Amino acid sequence: MKLFDSKEAAAYLGVKTSTLYAYVSRGLLDSVQATDDSRRRQYRKADLDRLKQRSDAHAGESAAAAGALRWGAPSLDTAISEITPAGPSYRGRTARGLVREGYAFEQVAELLWTGTLPESPPTWPMADVRPSQRHEEPVADEERPLDRMRLALMHTEMADLARFGTTKEARLECSRRIIMALGAALVSAAPSPRDSHDEESVAARLARHLATPEEAVIRAFDTALIAVADHELNASTFATRVAASTGAGLYPCVAAGLATATGPRHGGACDRGEALIDEVLREGSARKVMLARLRRGEQTPGFGHPLYPHGDPRWKMVVSRLGPTAAPEVLDAVDELVDVADQMRLGPPTVDLALATLCRALGLPSGAAAALFALGRTAGWIAHIFEQQEQGFLLRPRAHYVGVRPLPQ
Known part of the structure; x- marks a missing residue:
């Protein structure tokens, strides 16, 4: 011994x-x-x-x-989505495949919520949005579309007595109403019961109010919404699950996701992508803009995704849908950006830049890309909220204290 x-x-x-x-x-x-x-x-x-x-x-x-809290190994079990080299899959169906087969965003949302893919696009009732939420004037600098969506969610919750329902159908009814309300806030023109287009899909309403109601544009919006509908356990989704684990209702849980999405490292990355495209259009040279940013030690948003070392498949899904209505000068600027980023070994373009490209190419207002991201991701948030509520445990990680130790008494 x-x-x-x-x-x-x-x-x-x-x-x-x-x-x-x-x-x-x-x-x-x-x-x-x-x-x-x-x-x-x-x-x-x-x-x-x-x-x-x-x-x-x-x-x-x-x-x-x-x-696990820093892009690490999986820390929760979920049956909702999986990240694969081909992009996200939803309940075993790849997002790319769902887009290719022509499914609408509403069908994919219902798939995420229920596990069943509707054979035809469901018609969701338009949201009963209060008149105080209607914004006919252009969005002011201090009032981004994403901010307006947060306000719309709060007003919709106050008017929605069905939020207290506990049946499956009541929860689905609230889920559809939430997305329709957020979509109405994004287009700055809340529908009324007299709206002759009250049976429009989410994508069709976006196209009609923000761009042009052509089928190619509608399909481009559908594709973007499906591409970002869920992405496993990212920051905003984790926030919604933490809220759901406390027993909070559907609306407050979605509000947690929206609040998290405003951060510049998450949904706000789309804002930075829009700003980068604007800068290239203004300066006339992607190379000049990127060199200047790198020399100043600034970030170059929209390139290199930690979970897709060989390229974010959602980039191609979205930009490939841009048709003849897209502004050619925007597409040329983004093509140059991607080429310069590749030469600089910054990584392949991500879905954040794809959404920014879509919104800039279709002439949408500043901040629309982040709002479009949040609108699509709300479908996934709601699915995760339901799943967390069913799992029934409180999400309460522990912290490792590294501060000053108390003096001995």
């Missing part, structure tokens, strides 16, 4: 002798009396090995838990 003295045992464990003594006092480690000196304590190697293995395992778990 190999024995270590205090200094040797501490060195073997990689700790201070004071920590070694703390292990003994806490019952984590046994010591034995030295045969040649009753005042001296010794430590069995087998006991030290057991403590070392326990410490290493604990460190590994902590590291894994910390890594």
Whole structure:
């Protein structure tokens, strides 16, 4: 039986002798009396090995838990979506395949919520939006479309008595109403019961109010909404699941997602993509703009996605739908941007730049790309809210304290 003295045992464990003594006092480690000196304590190697293995395992778990919060290993079980090299899949159906087969956004949303893909596009009732939410004037700089959507959600919740319903159909009814209300806020023209287009799809309403109601444009909006409908456990989705785990209602949970999406590292990345395209159009040279940004140490948004090292498939899904109504100068500027970014090894373009390209090419107002992202992602948020409510546990991660320790009393 190999024995270590205090200094040797501490060195073997990689700790201070004071920590070694703390292990003994806490019952984590046994010591034995030295045969040649009753005042001296010794430590069995087998006991030290057991403590070392326990410490290493604990460190590994902590590291894994910390890594999971930073694009790391999966930390929750979900049956809603999966990230694959071909892009996201929804309930086992790839987003790319759903677009290729001509499904509408409403069908994909219902698939996410129920697990069943409707054979034909469902007709969702238009939202009963309060008159105070109608915005006929252009969006002011301080009032982004995404901000207006947050306001619309709050007003819609107050008017929706069905939000207290607990049946499956009541929850689906609220879900459809939420998306229709957010879409109405995005187009700055809330529909009224007298609207002759009250059976329009979400994409058709966006096309009619924001661009042109041509079939190609409608399909482009449908594709964009489907492409971003869900993406597993990103920041905004995690926020909605945390809220749902507390027992919060559907509207507050969606509000948590909308609030998170305003961040520049999430939905706000679309805003930065719009700004980058605008800068290239203004300067007339993507190379000049990118070099200037990099020399100033600034970010170049819209390139390189950590989960798609070989390219974000959603980029091509969206931009490939841009038809003859798209502004050619915008498409030329973005083509140059992508080419320069490739030469600079910044990574392939992402869906954030795709949404910014779509909105700029169709002449949508500033901030529309982030709002379009949030509108599509609301379908996924709602699915995750339902799933978290069904799982029934509180999401409460632990923190590893690294601050100043209190002084001994």
